[in-house]
Amino acid sequence: MIRVVLPAHLRSLARIDGEVALEVTGPVTQATVLDSLEAAYPVLCGTIREQQTKQRRAFIRFFACQQDLSHEPPDAPLPEQVAAGTEPYLVVGAMAGG
Amino acid sequence: MTGVRLLVGTRKGAFVLTADGSRREWQVSGPHFGGWEIYHVKGSPADPDRLYAAQHTGWSGQVIQRSDDGGVTWNPVGNHFGYEGVPGTHQWYDGTPHPWEFERVWHLEPSLDDPDTVYAGVEDAGLFKTTDGGQHWQELPGLRGHRSGSEWQPGAGGMCLHTIVLDPVTSGRIYTAISAAGVFRSDDDGATWRPVNRGLHSEGIPEPEAEVGHCVHRIAMHPSRPDVLYMQKHWDVMRSDDAGESWREVSGNLPTDFGFPIDVHAHEPATIYVVPITSDALHFPPDGQLRVYRSRTGGDDWEPLTHGLPQQHCYVNVLRDAMSVDSLEECGVYFGTTGGQVYGSADAGDTWLPIMHDLPAVLSVEAQTIA
Numbered sequence: 001m002i003r004v005v006l007p008a009h010l011r012s013l014a015r016i017d018g019e020v021a022l023e024v025t026g027p028v029t030q031a032t033v034l035d036s037l038e039a040a041y042p043v044l045c046g047t048i049r050e051q052q053t054k055q056r057r058a059f060i061r062f063f064a065c066q067q068d069l070s071h072e073p074p075d076a077p078l079p080e081q082v083a084a085g086t087e088p089y090l091v092v093g094a095m096a097g098g
Numbered sequence: 099m100t101g102v103r104l105l106v107g108t109r110k111g112a113f114v115l116t117a118d119g120s121r122r123e124w125q126v127s128g129p130h131f132g133g134w135e136i137y138h139v140k141g142s143p144a145d146p147d148r149l150y151a152a153q154h155t156g157w158s159g160q161v162i163q164r165s166d167d168g169g170v171t172w173n174p175v176g177n178h179f180g181y182e183g184v185p186g187t188h189q190w191y192d193g194t195p196h197p198w199e200f201e202r203v204w205h206l207e208p209s210l211d212d213p214d215t216v217y218a219g220v221e222d223a224g225l226f227k228t229t230d231g232g233q234h235w236q237e238l239p240g241l242r243g244h245r246s247g248s249e250w251q252p253g254a255g256g257m258c259l260h261t262i263v264l265d266p267v268t269s270g271r272i273y274t275a276i277s278a279a280g281v282f283r284s285d286d287d288g289a290t291w292r293p294v295n296r297g298l299h300s301e302g303i304p305e306p307e308a309e310v311g312h313c314v315h316r317i318a319m320h321p322s323r324p325d326v327l328y329m330q331k332h333w334d335v336m337r338s339d340d341a342g343e344s345w346r347e348v349s350g351n352l353p354t355d356f357g358f359p360i361d362v363h364a365h366e367p368a369t370i371y372v373v374p375i376t377s378d379a380l381h382f383p384p385d386g387q388l389r390v391y392r393s394r395t396g397g398d399d400w401e402p403l404t405h406g407l408p409q410q411h412c413y414v415n416v417l418r419d420a421m422s423v424d425s426l427e428e429c430g431v432y433f434g435t436t437g438g439q440v441y442g443s444a445d446a447g448d449t450w451l452p453i454m455h456d457l458p459a460v461l462s463v464e465a466q467t468i469a
Contacts, residue, residue: 047158
């Protein structure tokens with residue numbers, strides 16, 4: 001299972017307590033993880049990625065294994081620890097606003 | 099016993115305030131959607147327990163919430179607002195072409211007779227419609243596709259479609275107002291549109307009496323006289339007696355004719371309310387005195403309403419969607435401020451009481467009269 005941690009405002013929106021556990025078939029990439037997340041929680045569509053372009057929203061960041069993956073290609077494989085479920089994939093609301 | 103429900107949108111959540119017909123004691127529910135900007139919450143005239151809320155943050159974009167029980171519980175519905183076809187461009191602040199980009203929903207206007215049908219005014223200016231209770235939203239592209247669309251420019255608050263007025267008598271007639279393009283009217287339920295801005299005069303644009311380009315802040319109508327429209331423009335309070343075909347200024351003796359909201363008494367179609375604001379640079383009331391002005395003659399002749407409102411050291415603003423009226427026998431008038439106060443009058447504006455002191459900045463207030 002892939003573990004995903006969402007920022008508080010999205011957990012509240014999707015009525016999620018704690019981490020999300022997702023089944024992802026095929027390669028584990030940012031795109032496939034987010035596709036699975038949105039399929040499980042349709043209310044999150046458009047809140048992390050733009051609805052049509054699937055581009056990351058400007059003030060959302062993606063971290064895993066102490067790395068900032070925000071600018072990595074969406075189809076690049078995620079770290080093995082994320083694929084194995086030993087490390088979570090973090091969706092983070094960027095610090096903004098002063 | 100009848101009562102009133104106020105739907106209050108703020109910078110950090112929505113609040114639902116309820117009172118019985120005396121409108122003295124208010125119950126507070128909220129914040130709903132804490133931390134999110136709630137630009138507008140509005141109920142269906144056909145089913146007052148059906149509410150829609152426009153929820154937004156810069157982090158995570160737009161969400162639409164729906165309640166079927168008067169705001170006790172809420173569920174998110176569809177939030178995809180995709181422009182029809184190739185979006186094209188409008189003008190940016192510097193006059194260069196800028197692609198149409200969806201930013202947020204400013205205003206939700208439920209149909210007069212179907213709780214599942216709602217119109218949404220969005221930034222960048224466009225009009226959307228749902229007929230399935232908010233699950234899916236389709237653009238009515240005739241508005242944005244008007245030949246003038248590529249010339250529209252944003253106002254200081256963005257290029258927003260902020261006002262939607264549905265004519266209760268003439269089938270298919272809809273008015274929208276866009277900052278800074280002006281008023282547009284459709285007579286075919288939103289398929290085609292034309293600007294109706296004749297008589298407007300705006301000093302801040304190259305051609306002061308242009309067909310399009312005016313910064314209209316708000317328009318209002320009384321349902322018994324749908325051909326009479328009232329407008330608060332960037333500067334000037336205006337009136338049309340012919341469904342927008344022509345406008346004349348009715349600022350009269352107002353201390354300043356800059357402001358944002360305008361509304362009409364529930365039972366007196368010629369009684370209107372505005373909140374004069376010092377200027378476009380000074381978004382607070384003149385002399386630090388918060389005053390609603392009422393005209394009982396459809397404009398020109400105005401009286402200040404001050405009893406119960408702060409008359410010194412008050413430097414708040416009242417935004418365009420932040421005033422509303424109820425339809426109890428003695429008309430109630432309500433408004434919210436950028437300082438987080440909500441004021442109410444149970445006697446058509448003669449006296450005011452603060453309902454809430456310390457909310458986040460108020461973006462919108464809608465009053466519902468509940469049986």
